[in-house]
Amino acid sequence: MFQHILVLFAIVFINIEYSSSSDITKTFFTELYVVPFPSLFGSDADGSFTRPYATLQQALDHIEHDYNCRDASSPQKTTIYLYPTYYHAAPVHFRKIHSHTRLTTMNIKDTVYYRKYLSPNHPHRLLSKASISGGIPVTGWTSIGNNVYQATVTTSAFINQLFVNNQRIPRTRTPVDPSTYLQYDAPLSDPNQARFGFHYADGQFNSSWPLTDAMVVVYHSWTTSHHYIDKLDANRTILFTNPSDRPIGAMVAQGQRRFHVENMCISPSPNTFCFISATKTVYLATDGSYDPNQSEIIAPINETVMSLVGDDTINSIEDVIIDNIAIQYSAWNIDRTQQADAQAASFLTYAALFIANATSIIMSNIEISHTGSYGVWIKEGTSNINLLNSLVTDTGAGGIRIGQMIAPVPTPTTSVQILSNEVSYGGNVFPSGVGIISHRATDVTIVDNLIHHHRYTGISVGWQWGYASSYTSNVLVQGNYIYNIGQHILCDQGGIYTLGIQPGTIIHGNVIKNVFSYAMYMWGIYLDEGTSDIVVSNNVVYNTGWASLFQHYGANNTIINNVFARASLSPPPHPGDPSTDGDIHIGLTENHTSFTFQHNIVYDTFLNGNHSAYKSDQGAIAFFNSNLYYNPYNTTLLFGKQQVSFTDWQKTGQENNSLIADPLFTGDVNQCDFFTVQLNSPAAQIGFKNLTKLSKWTPGCDMDVDQEPIKQFYRW
């Protein structure tokens, strides 16, 4: 044993003095190891730092200690190697002083070496990569019958998420079926009071139920609001401790008076849990297939798991590499009086991985999962931030958030690259979370990502409604495959969604499939309020509930060489819902150029009668040239404000050189094969350039719409 320890000392702390030929300053390279069972290696009570550290924090303290001791002219680079297991309840905060550091999982050889020191009954589960966790294990479950177990926790945190063997377990929900809702009876009549409650229907609440820890989730249009209960009042009135953004019930068709209740601790159904804060007791109902004492059960308690935040924009943290690690189990919390209701769940102030006042950061091959809010937020004062080849999945809100919301922007966010990641299964707590959202930032690259299974928009760019300065420019959204967006829950969203004037923003070569809202407003590419100066080119958009492309006022956009197919698939699901949309739609047109639209293919699949290929609410100034339109089912396509036939439309002079003809796609449109065109396609005549299939693209329509009721919450 003693000999082993000597070997260990040698690899734990290596300073290599290095001089480059052109430079007399020495760079020190330090390697630190973190192994969370340090007692095996004796004590370092003398402060000699000569054994592997037990915690990542100790390794960061080592860097800080070195920094304070050394000659400032000698740069120091440190690599921290983590043993591949959980580091629970261990949030870490990298500051400027921790610059020039790489954090990674140790290699297999070192893992095997350290593993020899473990006793057979040790609790340190071997993982494929080290997991920095904001959670704690919940243990000591006792059965209370019917597959229900209880355990008490000692943390002060409110337990509102639970993960069993790497799976998210939802809180008890009323109604139980996650695809159904309760409907309240009527909104409150006073518009301010209506933000704090509603008139419920008989049987929906009862003051003898445990309401203190329960949460009411109300569906508006593009948001849900989340409420704690203050009291039940006369005339079936429920009042909340915190308000919604708009009066509950204001968006009649989108909201349909829907709500559900979470964490009401009465007879939990299988695979749900609830928490009573007064007794700190978690109740878990299993499906009988596992023993909680034999399972890995984790409850998040920390909202931020890792942060990289410099002191300010001048003294930023720089040159950090994080690779091959996982960042997991972040908490969410809403203050009992806080308004928890905003587009894109933007009221959240934290993320599992939070970055600000930082530069030259590379995050590669990391996993961020099981979060309560967004996975990553690259916020103000950042430049040259790179996130690539990573997985962001099972998030409470959205996946990746960039930039800040306030204007004018005090500390810019610029040069952010989000490349080749998978961003999936979002909105598990806050459905309005977006796959990838860039608020106000410049020179952002969102390329080659797989973005799927979100309950609101896939990619959102810009945060300025209308024509005021947007602080958003040069955003490249290219080659992303975005599918199964919306999932029939919220309304008013898009596969790709933009806001405001954005010179240099390009949306190119993306594939968008399956965008569906609960009732209305669901578009493939959604150029919302004031979107201007952007180019939309070479995208394929298909299977959208409403139009493939919608511009809700804006100027000078260029729509070129796209395929827009299989639009307006959503049948009006409820009495009183508006009828379906067209293929291309401009709303709220103004007295300037809305867009130019050329070399596009519009493949309409509407059955029977007439359908709008292009709809504009008022007379729009838009220039259509050299497009190909087709419907294979003898449906007459209609164009423009007056909804006239193609021939009459061309006579208006608003469209030249276009054709109605079968584009002759290489695959079967009804099977959602890729939309390349055959060699003899008439698309050549309108100057259409064949598109390239994305390597990540998958064939098939698989909308899951007609087959079975949608099981959206937690049952992906």
Ligand SMILES: *[C@@H]1O[C@H](CO)[C@@H](O)[C@H](O)[C@H]1NC(C)=O
């Ligand atoms: C689980 O373990 C605890 C001890 O930690 C024990 O008291 C309890 O009975 C066990 N529960 C079951 C269901 O086996």
Ligand SMILES: *[C@@H]1O[C@H](CO)[C@@H](O)[C@H](O)[C@H]1NC(C)=O
């Ligand atoms: C509330 O629940 C209690 C106990 O279950 C029941 O006796 C009572 O009738 C309920 N009240 C209402 C208004 O449903």
Ligand SMILES: *[C@@H]1O[C@H](CO)[C@@H](O)[C@H](O)[C@H]1NC(C)=O
């Ligand atoms: C009681 O609530 C109903 C809606 O459930 C509402 O129509 C009615 O006006 C309310 N009555 C009073 C007295 O507020």
Ligand SMILES: *[C@@H]1O[C@H](CO)[C@@H](O)[C@H](O)[C@H]1NC(C)=O
């Ligand atoms: C993690 O959360 C716990 C419980 O809320 C809290 O006591 C602790 O200070 C947090 N740790 C950090 C580093 O924020």
Ligand SMILES: *[C@@H]1O[C@H](CO)[C@@H](O)[C@H](O)[C@H]1NC(C)=O
């Ligand atoms: C970043 O630095 C700016 C000042 O340069 C400061 O206002 C801001 O609060 C800092 N951000 C964080 C998250 O500390």
Ligand SMILES: *[C@@H]1O[C@H](CO)[C@@H](O)[C@H](O)[C@H]1NC(C)=O
């Ligand atoms: C659109 O282009 C015109 C002509 O170049 C220009 O005058 C106008 O300011 C532009 N509008 C916007 C919102 O960029």
Ligand SMILES: *[C@@H]1O[C@H](CO)[C@@H](O)[C@H](O)[C@H]1NC(C)=O
């Ligand atoms: C265009 O509309 C704006 C806003 O309605 C108005 O202020 C402006 O005068 C109009 N311009 C022209 C040329 O009609």
Ligand SMILES: *[C@@H]1O[C@H](CO)[C@@H](O)[C@H](O)[C@H]1NC(C)=O
């Ligand atoms: C289709 O539109 C044409 C003219 O736009 C109109 O005459 C005809 O009645 C419409 N047919 C249907 C089924 O709506």
Ligand SMILES: *[C@@H]1O[C@H](CO)[C@@H](O)[C@H](O)[C@H]1NC(C)=O
């Ligand atoms: C179509 O051609 C006519 C005649 O050359 C021209 O006046 C009109 O502006 C053109 N329309 C578009 C949308 O380019």
Ligand SMILES: *[C@@H]1O[C@H](CO)[C@@H](O)[C@H](O)[C@H]1NC(C)=O
């Ligand atoms: C399409 O309409 C034309 C003219 O009304 C008719 O001759 C033709 O049979 C129809 N084709 C189909 C497939 O319904």
Ligand SMILES: *[C@@H]1O[C@H](CO)[C@@H](O)[C@H](O)[C@H]1NC(C)=O
């Ligand atoms: C378009 O690409 C497809 C797939 O590579 C190919 O089969 C087809 O011939 C191409 N069409 C043209 C016009 O080049």
